[in-house]
Amino acid sequence: MKFRNDIQGLRAIAVLLVLIFHLNSSYLPGGFIGVDIFFVISGYLVSSIIIDKKGKDSFNLSGFYIGRVKRIVPAYLCFLIIIFLLGCFVYFPMDIGGLRKNIFYAAIFNSNNYLASLDTYFGASSSENPLLHTWTLAIEMQFYFILPLFLMLVNRKYYAPVLIFLIIALFGYSYYNSTFLSNKSGMYFSLAARMPEFLIGTLMAVKGSLLEVKQPRFKNLCSLGALITIVITALLLNEKSNFPGVIVLVPCISVAFILINSDSVLNKSILSNKVLVYIGELSYSIYLWHWGLMALLRYSNLRYQFTLSEVALLMIVIGVFSYLSYKYIESYFRKIQTNNLIKVISASLAILCITAYLAPKVNNAIYPIPKKYSYATFGLDSHSDTFKFPERFGDLNKKKDSILLIGDSFALMYKPVLDYIGKRHGFNFLTVTNDGTPLIPGIAREDFSNNSLFTRYQKLSKQSSALIKQSNLILISSSWRHEITSLPQAFGAFAKLLRPNQTVIILSNFPSLNKNPIKVNRGVVRNVSVDNNYVLKTRQIPDEIIRI
Incomplete structure (x- = not known):
């Protein structure tokens, strides 16, 4: 040519x-x-x-x-x-x-x-x-x-x-x-x-x-x-x-x-x-x-x-x-x-x-940064694509409590917090969590960017559904992303299936920062010569979820 x-x-x-x-x-x-x-x-x-x-x-x-x-x-x-x-x-x-x-x-x-x-x-x-x-x-x-x-x-x-x-x-x-x-x-x-x-x-x-x-x-x-x-x-x-x-x-x-x-x-x-x-x-x-x-x-x-x-x-x-x-x-x-x-x-x-x-x-x-300061290291065996089995945390020396923690990555962040509180106050809990979407049954395929994420959600949702039926106290933590359009409907259906003796507690969303402090300071020690002013961002729980 x-x-x-x-x-x-x-x-x-x-x-x-x-x-x-x-x-x-x-x-x-x-x-x-x-x-x-x-x-x-x-x-x-x-x-x-x-x-x-x-x-x-x-x-x-x-x-x-x-x-x-x-x-x-x-x-x-x-x-x-x-x-x-x-x-x-x-x-x-x-x-x-x-x-x-x-x-x-x-x-x-x-x-x-x-x-x-x-x-x-x-x-x-x-x-x-x-x-x-x-x-x-x-x-x-x-x-x-x-x-x-x-x-x-x-x-x-x-x-x-x-x-x-x-x-x-x-x-x-x-x-x-x-x-x-x-x-x-x-x-x-x-x-x-x-x-x-x-x-x-x-x-x-x-x-x-x-x-x-x-x-x-x-x-x-x-x-x-x-x-x-x-x-x-x-x-x-x-x-x-x-x-x-x-x-x-x-x-x-x-x-x-x-x-x-x-x-x-x-x-x-x-x-x-x-x-x-x-x-x-x-x-x-x-x-x-x-x-x-x-x-x-x-x-x-x-x-x-x-x-x-x-x-x-x-x-x-x-x-x-x-x-x-x-x-x-x-x-x-x-x-x-x-x-x-x-x-x-x-x-x-x-x-x-x-x-x-x-x-x-x-x-x-x-960059000799300990893993615990840079990303999640606790509770990964019961989370997302590293899931192996539902994990139990807190005071493991007492009988098993009927408490379940489910949700997305926000729930993952709560695992070490609740583990610490459980050990101090004498309770334990089971947990299974996912990236991006909380493990409430009924979230539509259209809310996932690809089939692999939806397949992972379905697999983990089966685990959470079985545990929900067995639990008297259910703790939920989620970012409640507005992009998940089917989430309010799924949460409403979930609420209707609850038994009279089941209690649900929604853990409030903790604030996140607008930039990563480790990147700002090029390490885990605060550097006074760089801008360490941060904007706290908190995702609000959608009105539809609050009404439910």
Whole structure:
């Protein structure tokens, strides 16, 4: 396939949209569509290459996969190693385990499914996760595995109808899940929901010549209109939009128009200018490095916004890292022999494994923070994904009391408190708790971001339901999150099932701080030179719960 400067320019626009959005989402609320632009371009380019080689009877499946590995993996592994090393010095012990787990899933190109399964109720926030953006590369590699098999197994004359069917069906799947099942987060990271974006590019590679606008003046207007539509979409969409859903068709179809009208003035002049083409050349490395460096700085700063001087410094550092990555890794490994590629990847994975093994030790040496000060260590055998069995705490030397503590992570925090009080005042209690949602039966599937969280809730809810029937005094502690829309109804049903001899006590919500004191003070000892002023936040119990 002939090299096209305009596609490099289009890549530049895509990475600039993402870069601006990630600097501050208020600058360009819908800048995340840059990712969707990349997906359409990738589908178009890779499909064009495969179809062209198939036509010449020179396509080789293993050669295709090796080519994709050369293009993506070496720079990616270098990025993971350096970010992991930096993370050991920036992250605190309570978060380094999460980073290590994220590194593993990123390294096997499965971070999209890992991130979709996360309950971000604990740990570093999304804006502080230096590997958050790797979900796109995971989806891209998964698609690259499927695409050649599709183009080989389906007869060429059926490409277009099959592609159209898949695009419509998968967009319908995405829209239904996002709109009616409240699974927007799951769809955002889903290969099935994102695949039609790639397939729009594939469809353009197959039938683009038939859709190309022939009249030059109208072609120029269409291409310019498509670019303006992309910019408007980036300005009007935001993180609350029902995305990807159907609305993603707007930027994707706009990109498709630009791709097939390659000789328009927009393509030949604006998108093919030297600056955009050069940024497009660096776009993969820019995409790799920009978010990782921003996230580590945000974690260190304890704030989302950057100052002007930080923005300037970030642009310089991202530019340097991107240039070095492109010049000495991307460009070099595209031409390397396969045997040498295997050796380099094996060595890189070995370094990554050694780093993963040493990371907690190095991190604990840098920040010797006792676990009890940084995250929950008490009562984990009866909690959430570490659940083994209902635990009994308090005064265990006396007979078993008919007292039960249930709830979410707020209840987890009460376990050591009630254990201490129980030992002093002669009572004991059973407990089972969960992250994010209290263990009251009847919370709807729609209130969970993915199936794994709902499955965990169902499993633990069965445990709590059996214990509720056996208990005379039930203690409940919860954040009573307003986002759990079915919670009042579930709590009402729970209250109606109580026996006359059962008593329920709702433990009040304790206040939390607006920032983590350990991060503020870079340790557990108060540093008088930093801002130790905190805002106390207390979640109010919803009126519906109070009425019940």
